[in-house]
Amino acid sequence: MLETRHVSAAYGKLDVLSDVSVRFQKGRLTAVVGPNGCGKSSLLKAIMGFLPVRSGDIFLEGEPVPRIGRKKLARRIAYLPQDCFCPDYMTLGELIELAGYARYSLVGGPSERDRALYRQVLETVGLSDRADFPVNKLSGGQRQRAWIAMVLAQDTDVILMDEPVNHLDMKYQFAVLELVRDLTETHGKTVIAVLHDLNLTTAFADDVILMRSGKCLTAGPVAETVTTQNIEQVFDLRTQIFRRDGRLVCFPERAGHATVS
Amino acid sequence: MEKRGLFLLAALPILAFTLAAHLFYGFRPAEIPGLIAAFLHFEAQSYEEAVLLFQRVPRSLTAIYVGSISATSGVVLQSLVRNPLASPATMGVNAGAAMFLVAGALLFNIGTGLQGAAALAGALAGFLSCVAVARFAGRQNDPRGLSLILSGALVSMLFTGITNALLLSDPARRSDFLSWVIGNINHAYIDRLAMFWWIGAASIAAFIVLARPLTLILFGAEKAASAGVNVPLVSRAAILAAVLGSGSAVAVCGPIGFVGLVVPHIVRPFVGNNLVFALPAAFATGAVICLLADLVARQALHPYVLSTGLVTDLLGGIVFVVIVKRFYLSPSNRETA
Amino acid sequence: MIRRGTAMDGKRVLRLSNGLQMRIGNLRAGAGFAVAAVLLAAISTGLGLTNTGFFDLLSALSGDPLSGAEGYALWTVRLPRILLGFMVGWAVALSGALLQSIARNPLADPGLFGFSQGSMTMIMLLLIVAPAAPKSLVVLAAVAGGLCVAGLLLWLVGGERSSGLSIVLMGIAIETVLSSFGSLLILYLPTETSIALSEWLAGSLFQANWTMITAFIPLFVLSLAGILLVGPAMATFDLGTEMAMALGEPVARSRPVILVFAVVLSAAAVTAVGPLVFLGVLAPHIAGFISPAIARARLFLSGLVGGILVVAADAVTRSLAGGLPLPLGLSLTMIGVPLFIIALRLQALRKQQSR
Numbered sequence: 038m039l040e041t042r043h044v045s046a047a048y049g050k051l052d053v054l055s056d057v058s059v060r061f062q063k064g065r066l067t068a069v070v071g072p073n074g075c076g077k078s079s080l081l082k083a084i085m086g087f088l089p090v091r092s093g094d095i096f097l098e099g100e101p102v103p104r105i106g107r108k109k110l111a112r113r114i115a116y117l118p119q120d121c122f123c124p125d126y127m128t129l130g131e132l133i134e135l136a137g138y139a140r141y142s143l144v145g146g147p148s149e150r151d152r153a154l155y156r157q158v159l160e161t162v163g164l165s166d167r168a169d170f171p172v173n174k175l176s177g178g179q180r181q182r183a184w185i186a187m188v189l190a191q192d193t194d195v196i197l198m199d200e201p202v203n204h205l206d207m208k209y210q211f212a213v214l215e216l217v218r219d220l221t222e223t224h225g226k227t228v229i230a231v232l233h234d235l236n237l238t239t240a241f242a243d244d245v246i247l248m249r250s251g252k253c254l255t256a257g258p259v260a261e262t263v264t265t266q267n268i269e270q271v272f273d274l275r276t277q278i279f280r281r282d283g284r285l286v287c288f289p290e291r292a293g294h295a296t297v298s
Numbered sequence: 299m300e301k302r303g304l305f306l307l308a309a310l311p312i313l314a315f316t317l318a319a320h321l322f323y324g325f326r327p328a329e330i331p332g333l334i335a336a337f338l339h340f341e342a343q344s345y346e347e348a349v350l351l352f353q354r355v356p357r358s359l360t361a362i363y364v365g366s367i368s369a370t371s372g373v374v375l376q377s378l379v380r381n382p383l384a385s386p387a388t389m390g391v392n393a394g395a396a397m398f399l400v401a402g403a404l405l406f407n408i409g410t411g412l413q414g415a416a417a418l419a420g421a422l423a424g425f426l427s428c429v430a431v432a433r434f435a436g437r438q439n440d441p442r443g444l445s446l447i448l449s450g451a452l453v454s455m456l457f458t459g460i461t462n463a464l465l466l467s468d469p470a471r472r473s474d475f476l477s478w479v480i481g482n483i484n485h486a487y488i489d490r491l492a493m494f495w496w497i498g499a500a501s502i503a504a505f506i507v508l509a510r511p512l513t514l515i516l517f518g519a520e521k522a523a524s525a526g527v528n529v530p531l532v533s534r535a536a537i538l539a540a541v542l543g544s545g546s547a548v549a550v551c552g553p554i555g556f557v558g559l560v561v562p563h564i565v566r567p568f569v570g571n572n573l574v575f576a577l578p579a580a581f582a583t584g585a586v587i588c589l590l591a592d593l594v595a596r597q598a599l600h601p602y603v604l605s606t607g608l609v610t611d612l613l614g615g616i617v618f619v620v621i622v623k624r625f626y627l628s629p630s631n632r633e634t635a
Numbered sequence: 636m637i638r639r640g641t642a643m644d645g646k647r648v649l650r651l652s653n654g655l656q657m658r659i660g661n662l663r664a665g666a667g668f669a670v671a672a673v674l675l676a677a678i679s680t681g682l683g684l685t686n687t688g689f690f691d692l693l694s695a696l697s698g699d700p701l702s703g704a705e706g707y708a709l710w711t712v713r714l715p716r717i718l719l720g721f722m723v724g725w726a727v728a729l730s731g732a733l734l735q736s737i738a739r740n741p742l743a744d745p746g747l748f749g750f751s752q753g754s755m756t757m758i759m760l761l762l763i764v765a766p767a768a769p770k771s772l773v774v775l776a777a778v779a780g781g782l783c784v785a786g787l788l789l790w791l792v793g794g795e796r797s798s799g800l801s802i803v804l805m806g807i808a809i810e811t812v813l814s815s816f817g818s819l820l821i822l823y824l825p826t827e828t829s830i831a832l833s834e835w836l837a838g839s840l841f842q843a844n845w846t847m848i849t850a851f852i853p854l855f856v857l858s859l860a861g862i863l864l865v866g867p868a869m870a871t872f873d874l875g876t877e878m879a880m881a882l883g884e885p886v887a888r889s890r891p892v893i894l895v896f897a898v899v900l901s902a903a904a905v906t907a908v909g910p911l912v913f914l915g916v917l918a919p920h921i922a923g924f925i926s927p928a929i930a931r932a933r934l935f936l937s938g939l940v941g942g943i944l945v946v947a948a949d950a951v952t953r954s955l956a957g958g959l960p961l962p963l964g965l966s967l968t969m970i971g972v973p974l975f976i977i978a979l980r981l982q983a984l985r986k987q988q989s990r
Contacts, residue, residue, distance in 0.1 A: 463961055619805055
């Protein structure tokens with residue numbers, strides 16, 4: 038579906054990605070996980086063309102992504118950056134309407150179908166009553182949901198998210214990830230999310246890509262890939278992995294404390 | 299240690315040399331011995347000697363005065379405010395002094411003496427406005443003090459604008475002030491120098507007295523307090539001396555920038571932050587720089603004579619850009635937007 | 636077919652069949668600004684030493700010829716100043732709004748950043764080298780000068796830092812240096828030109844005439860088309876470069892084009908009237924304060940407010956007792972600094988709240 042083959046990229050002299058070959062499965066939630074600076078965000082940026090790729094190819098449904106023009110790409114892949122800025126005067130409604138930018142004609146605007154989609158999207162994220170609020174006046178959790186609504190309103194098959202739940206309270210982390218999970222289960226979208234927390238990953242993701250120092254160490258379904266060995270290789274941390282209520286839980290060991298298995 | 303000693307040792311000869319260049323450049327080489335004699339005996343018997351004694355000497359004295367005051371004030375301001383861009387020109391001091399003086403002269407017809415007082419009041423007003431605007435409109439998260447300098451620039455723009463408006467409202471008197479208002483080291487202003495020089499001297503005396511306690515404050519306000527230094531009093535006294543000294547310089551020859559901004563940066567690599575050494579170094583370096591700037595203004599575009607203030611504004615802007623780039627935009631600095 | 640509808644945020648809009656929607660609130664604000672502009676212009680025709688005004692103008696238009704002094708005052712002095720002033724204010728305000736979006740810096744202004752002074756310096760250099768240069772060459776020189784400063788700023792600051800305070804300070808420094816340089820260059824011009832130019836250096840409507848207005852009108856019309864085409868892209872730029880690209884805006888291609896557009900607007904204004912500072916940053920803020928808008932509406936309303944500000948400043952100057960000949964640039968600076976300080980404060984407050 039979406040895949041990278043031997044992609045290497047650098048910021049000037051600093052290598053951020055080395056020979057990364059991964060395949061993202063259609064209709065599944067893939068988490069990209071790794072320690073700080075491992076290249077998780079860079080991978081997403083390279084796919085979107087925000088980071089110049091030194092070598093390797095990126096394919097979307099067999100088409101090389103760099104050849105797809107910006108407008109066309111925006112109709113097929115949506116991207117949510119880690120830090121989102123919005124001018125103070127923009128309301129949630131205006132933000133959602135901006136999502137369809139790639140669909141509108143040169144002097145056009147949202148069509149009836151677009152507007153129905155936007156209304157539905159606002160309901161999905163639970164912000165229908167906040168559409169007239171300036172985005173920056175929403176609470177932290179609401180704001181993140183607003184940006185997800187915008188990305189949803191782009192109506193693409195693939196959604197890339199860079200650390201979508203980083204600064205949120207636990208309650209909102211789970212609420213937002215439930216929403217993201219829903220995107221794949223109910224709407225059949227392919228979602229790739231950079232996540233920082235391993236346990237959130239095992240709770241919600243179908244597949245996981247483990248990265249370290251710009252390389253992809255291993256990738257695959259969560260149940261097979263999240264093992265003690267792999268975690269130790271990627272994070273330099275000894276953990277125990279066990280199942281609880283059908284979910285994998287990572288239990289990092291504390292130095293000098295005996296663990297009961 | 300060695301660098302510092304060398305710098306201070308070299309300062310006086312360099313100053314003497316620059317002074318000589320300022321006095322004698324432009325005369326034919328054959329005349330110079332005669333001129334030196336005239337200078338030493340203070341007797342003018344020819345046109346050139348008159349030019350030397352009654353134009354060049356006053357000009358040199360003014361340049362030394364303005365240069366040394368601006369430089370020492372700049373060192374004190376940059377140290378106390380902890381901002382590499384602080385200087386009398388960038389904090390609204392010069393613009394405020396100029397505006398109050400022009401307002402007094404044009405609106406209230408005050409004489410030269412009172413004009414000096416107006417300049418002092420204006421210098422203080424400019425400084426306080428800058429600080430007030432920075433406090434009012436500045437960002438909370440601004441460890442590098444850019445808001446303060448932006449406030450200073452805005453306050454200067456406003457005061458300069460008002461000054462220009464005042465000048466336009468009185469076309470008759472406008473020509474009196476037209477060259478003064480951009481900063482003009484001119485022999486014609488020697489009477490002003492004679493009237494106000496004691497203010498600058500008082501400032502420098504204050505700096506000398508406060509040098510050691512100020513240095514202690516620089517290296518840590520709490521440590522200084524525990525060593526017996528009255529931190530608020532010393533800081534405010536030093537700032538007052540800097541502001542008023544700069545105001546008196548403006549009263550003499552109009553607002554001259556750049557010297558107060560650049561000299562602390564020249565001096566710091568050699569003598570460090572210890573004000574006991576930095577102040578005399580700045581005094582000499584400021585005088586040298588100002589003499590050089592005035593020499594350039596006088597001779598560079600011969601026969602056109604530029605106002606020294608024009609040259610310093612040009613150089614000052616370039617120095618400003620270089621400092622911003624070096625201190626605020628180098629790759630190691632992260633800047634809060 | 637224009638129909639009424641509601642936008643996503645509940646505001647009422649007028650909608651065209653191709654989807655283009657115009658918020659009724661913004662339309663009302665725009666109409667209000669237009670009415671204010673006309674009113675100000677009418678009042679402004681009556682200000683000045685000669686005793687004549689709007690009604691004389693009306694009777695002149697309907698066939699009654701005017702006496703020499705009144706005709707001169709209205710047709711040769713006042714009307715050109717008002718019309719040119721409005722268009723120049725429109726251009727500079729539009730330039731500022733565009734710059735604020737592409738730099739994502741709410742303090743961006745073609746005067747404050749030195750673009751106007753760059754244009755001014757280049758024009759002066761041209762006049763020194765080729766005093767009889769045709770007007771078209773002068774405008775080209777102005778555009779080149781503005782682009783040079785833009786390039787210099789970008790080089791000094793580096794692309795991503797254009798949203799900080801440093802670029803504002805750099806811009807002010809460059810602006811000051813170039814202004815001083817301009818005062819220097821005046822020495823090299825023949826006396827007749829230098830007297831006229833020293834007014835222009837400060838930003839002044841003193842040489843407004845009908846030839847200038849006719850030359851400016853095509854640009855004005857072009858800018859309207861520009862707003863229509865470029866408006867939505869500005870809204871995406873407001874969200875940041877990455878988000879804009881993610882939404883489908885080819886930033887690498889469109890940002891230089893929009894920058895050139897902004898510089899051309901500012902350069903044209905400088906050619907006519909000299910450098911104006913603060914207008915480009917204040918007009919969009921004032922427009923946004925009265926009627927918050929994004930994209931095309933924001934550009935359009937900013938332009939209107941810019942025009943109004945200039946006509947108002949000109950009216951105030953000409954109405955002051957004793958005929959104080961304040962150049963436009965000076966009045967704008969004196970009103971601009973306090974307003975800019977207030978804008979800074981509002982921005983600082985908002986930054987605090989959003990933490």
